[in-house]
Amino acid sequence: MLLRELVAHSVEKFESVGIHSAQVDAELIAAFILGKSRGEIQSAIISGAEVDEADAKTYTELSARRFAREPLQHLTGKAYFRQLELNVGKGVFIPRPETETVVQIAIDALRQSKIEKPIAVDLGTGSGAIALSMHVEVPSARVFAIEKSPAANEFTKQNFEKYPGAELVLGDLADSFNQLNGSVSVVVSNPPYIPAAMVPIDPEVHLHEPELALYGGADGLDVIRVISKVAHRLLVSGGTLVLEHADTQSEMVCELLLADGWRDVLAHKDLTGRDRAVSAIS
Numbered sequence: 001m002l003l004r005e006l007v008a009h010s011v012e013k014f015e016s017v018g019i020h021s022a023q024v025d026a027e028l029i030a031a032f033i034l035g036k037s038r039g040e041i042q043s044a045i046i047s048g049a050e051v052d053e054a055d056a057k058t059y060t061e062l063s064a065r066r067f068a069r070e071p072l073q074h075l076t077g078k079a080y081f082r083q084l085e086l087n088v089g090k091g092v093f094i095p096r097p098e099t100e101t102v103v104q105i106a107i108d109a110l111r112q113s114k115i116e117k118p119i120a121v122d123l124g125t126g127s128g129a130i131a132l133s134m135h136v137e138v139p140s141a142r143v144f145a146i147e148k149s150p151a152a153n154e155f156t157k158q159n160f161e162k163y164p165g166a167e168l169v170l171g172d173l174a175d176s177f178n179q180l181n182g183s184v185s186v187v188v189s190n191p192p193y194i195p196a197a198m199v200p201i202d203p204e205v206h207l208h209e210p211e212l213a214l215y216g217g218a219d220g221l222d223v224i225r226v227i228s229k230v231a232h233r234l235l236v237s238g239g240t241l242v243l244e245h246a247d248t249q250s251e252m253v254c255e256l257l258l259a260d261g262w263r264d265v266l267a268h269k270d271l272t273g274r275d276r277a278v279s280a281i282s
């Protein structure tokens, strides 16, 4: 069978159910099965390459799962984040591109630290995207991370083994890292922050991502309230807190932090110009 026909058929089916990345996803499924890059798949399509029966069958099976709105990353088992290739699957939150910008704020703060081996803590690490980015990109930093979900932690552990050197704990962030009290330079978190009643529209999210990773109580800020207290306990005086939040929550998060005694509270935009993160100094 022609690769071009297989891919075209999937693109049509994906578009029919509103998958915005239909072409990309159809090509990336082929790339995953055939062990090629997306560029190689595009050139194979142009040159009229054929696919054998076994690969065509696998392609049709994976394509059907994507058509049923399973996230592409669950099919391939991989997510790409800054310099990392992370293992992901059911039970762990798939890292998002907007978080790559949030990590930059934490990395900048770590690089500007006057402490020789600054300590960074990632609260609710999921795949380890934030913690491992800091670990890989700021080698002088000592990075600690905590994750509550045992299901997510299966993937977290794999990723911490792949990029060894950072320390991972399974537990609740509320009473985490007491041994580090007053010694941390940067606390960063992309916590669950969706208000409980605002179930995301995309089936990829509401059917396939863990609730613990998504929802933050009635106004979405329950976990952020806890993190504000925990970060105060952990940080050195002058240390930096970095928090991701929804684009509607900037004002509320800034007010919450100011009320908790944080200073230099700053809103940060993502690459599309939406307020998606706040930093503050202890």
Ligand SMILES: C[S@@+](CC[C@H](N)C(=O)[O-])C[C@H]1O[C@@H](n2cnc3c(N)ncnc32)[C@H](O)[C@@H]1O
Pocket (backbone or CB within 6 Å): 093, 094, 095, 096, 099, 123, 124, 125, 126, 127, 128, 129, 130, 146, 147, 148, 149, 152, 171, 172, 173, 174, 189, 190, 191, 192, 193, 212, 213, 214, 223
């Ligand atoms: C939105 S996800 C972010 C995951 C990852 N940091 C990222 O940016 O891709 C939030 C993560 O926090 C974890 N989490 C939620 N509540 C927690 C708690 N009380 N203690 C520790 N981890 C928690 C969830 O299981 C999930 O992995």
